[in-house]
Amino acid sequence: MARFLAGRLIQAIAIVFVVASLTFILFRLAPGDPFSTMSDFSSASEEFKDQARRNLGLDQPLHTQYFKYLANLVRGDLGMSFSEHRPVLESIGARIPATIVLAAAALLVDFLLGIFVGAHQGAHTGSKGDDALSVLTLTLYSVPVFWLGMMFVLLFASNVGLLGILPATGAKTTAMYEHLTPFGQMWDRIKHLILPAMTLGLAGAAGTARYQRAAMLEVIRQDFVRTARAKGLRERTVLFRHALRNALLPVITLFGLSFPILLSGAVLVEVVFNWPGLGRLVVDSALARDYNVVTGAAIVAAIMVVIGNTIADILYRIVDPRVRLES
Amino acid sequence: MNSTLSVLFTNRRWRYGLALVALFAGLAALAHWVAPYDPTAQLGLSEQWRPPSAAHPFGTDLYGRDVLSRVLYGARVSLVIAVLSVFLSISIGTSVGLAAGYCGGVVDTLTMRTVDAALAIPRVFLLLLVLGLWYGVDVIGLVIILGVTSWFGVSRIVRAEVMAVREREYMLAARSLGVGHGRILLHHVLPNVLAPVTVAATLGMGQIILIEAGLSFLGLGVQEPTASLGRMMSAGGGELLAAPWTTVFPGIVVILIVIGFSLMGDGFRDTLDPRTR
């Protein structure tokens, strides 16, 4: 396990290195530099801009800039945010917890619901219920995630929605939050989390269910399922203990692959629900041409994806004895 | 190829998908004749935010423009962007995959490590990175950016197929007969990758439509007054609550088009691999 983790770590570092290089190349390929396009500086004098470029090292040869950039990256220095006037790592660091909370809640909805629905369908293929759920998951799979969020606002949002039962903006009540009891504060945060997490989670659950259904279908015709029936086990035991346990293995791979999609979706969902996470920061920064923040966020997102993949690999090793006992 | 097509037509999902896609592609292509109004014509403040009625089946928007007409023209923009970007991404992905798989060695390792890294950056972050650096893009620019950031998966599929084909006997035979690299690629490898690439392209259409909608929603995609389906849904919270139809109808059209492409892709994959049925 230790050797496996060491290998994964080296792989992760390699990926982050290539990602950083890619972002640097993209940055250099872009027309102009911050001072020729950013509106804040349009009125500044050429002298001032040259001075600013020198300060940021933009006047030095490309390879010098590249090595400097990498050296800074190793130290965790992603540069300064122009719009927030503080180190990029600080800006991003302040936003990451909210995104992780949202992503974790969404993952919970995604996989709990997706696995349950998909496994049920796979065990009863061809039934009316399977057909109806197939139509539902296909539809949900094709819905723009931000549109789904807006429909939830129309339906559930307090004051404005049809049912008016859940808050649909921000991560907590702004005005009275300090006056709530600790339990009240927690409840307030959970209420704010429900709509964004459901939106992001449901969109993912549709894909997971489709995948789980196919995996279940594959497993259910295996010989050992027949053996389990021949032993006189209950159908429920056959399906959950024998079939689903095996059908979960490919879904763990999906879990690892779902992180990029999850984070992409989180950007849109955070904008719809005004969720104070990394996604909204990156959108605001892209609109404000705050390059350092956007590149920094991309690198951080890539690191989160790599971490997600590693978690999935470890899970796989725990669940599948054939892989676990190999090394 | 004819037999492939006739087999496809026996697949229920592929037929339904084709029908959906054909319906909306047809309506979009004929938008000029089908749309009841000019999509950019502002019918005046009195016509602002009219709910659906006989005159305006999908209602009107903030500027009193007919939503149905804008949806039809918007579908056209979204479909054209999707077709062009998918074509671009498939071309790049196929070329890179062919090159990596066929050359092997250092070329293969370098490209595939780069693809791994690119796939680790969530797509929306990657697009924001590019769109944030290039100031304001037109439709062509958007097509290029979408195409250039969407080929990674395809290159992997193609590379895997090439690797598989490379090991087969007829390739060895062809090479030992002194058949040139270009001919081998063209006559032996390309036909084999055609099917999986077609599946990827079909499913990619739906994905690109969703991504373009997302970008336009964020204000980074197609710019006003051009109507793309995503742009129409980006009017913001105020309009969403005051005139939900301006958001609801474009969304439903996006869903139906994407369902169409998903069904076609699934159906095509089923006929290639009957086990998944």
Add this chain to the structure above:
Amino acid sequence: MNPALRVRHLTTSFATEHGTARAVDDVSFDLMPGETLGIVGESGSGKTVTALSILRLVDKPGQISDGSIVEYAGKNLVQLSSRELRQIRGAEIAMIFQEPATSLNPVLTAGTQIAETLRAHQTITRKAARDRAIELLQLVGIPDPSKRVDDYPHQLSGGMQQRVMIAMALSCNPKILIADEPTTALDVTIQAQILELVTDLKQQFGMAMILITHDLGIVAGVTDRVAVMYGGQIVEQTTTQRLFLEPAHPYTKALLRAVPRLDRPVDRLETIPGAVPPATAWPAACRFHPRCPQLMDRCSADPPTLTQTSEDHLARCWLLSECPGSEK
């Protein structure tokens, strides 16, 4: 004496795109207590589907469309509720399969898989079930059973896997054991060991056994009676001894000619020309007639019935009713 299992007119059909296929067509036989019945045939003859039908294990779109399967206590398995059927499966009638590698669940240990069979049929603690599993592993000849009990299937050899399957099948002292080609997937040296183990344990447990095989060598060594299947039907049924001495059906004769024998010199083995057609395309009338070396006009016109040729000897062939005794 009541038979341990009485199968009558068993018909199992599969609804396919090309019509309904009767993979098992009007099969009847008795299995007496303590007896070993061999069911022989080429692949595709319907012998495995027959075995699966007895415990109603045929997967959709297949289903038992006719007939009855009555066990020694008088219960008709075809009509049991799924709950009642569960009490029979694994407890009174157990089954072992052809591919031990895929028939064991890869993510559960050998011990778990044996213990859960016990726990499904008996009130027994986890600990007791585990102890019993170790005993059973010992019984089927697995060395160091208290360690092997925690092994996953992929850690065991093919022979060991099949021994685990046998231990699992015997765990609840069944009255009947159905063995579907239990040695086909194993190495030749292991085959004999497993076969010996199964026959020994059959004696020890006093079970009746149905042995499905395509190997007439195994039939000769192990079985008391034999049913030969072709095209989903039983074409000949008699005692093992008589089958080898006086085969009545041309198909049986062809099968026997295709077996290498020690008691006479053979230049080359004969084979049966052609292959078993799929269940959707079985020939009309006699299903063997396109491949039959003794084809007559009548064979392609009317289906022959299973007729008694002598005491305890049934065969399905027009040769027998046309001019009995002429064919020797």
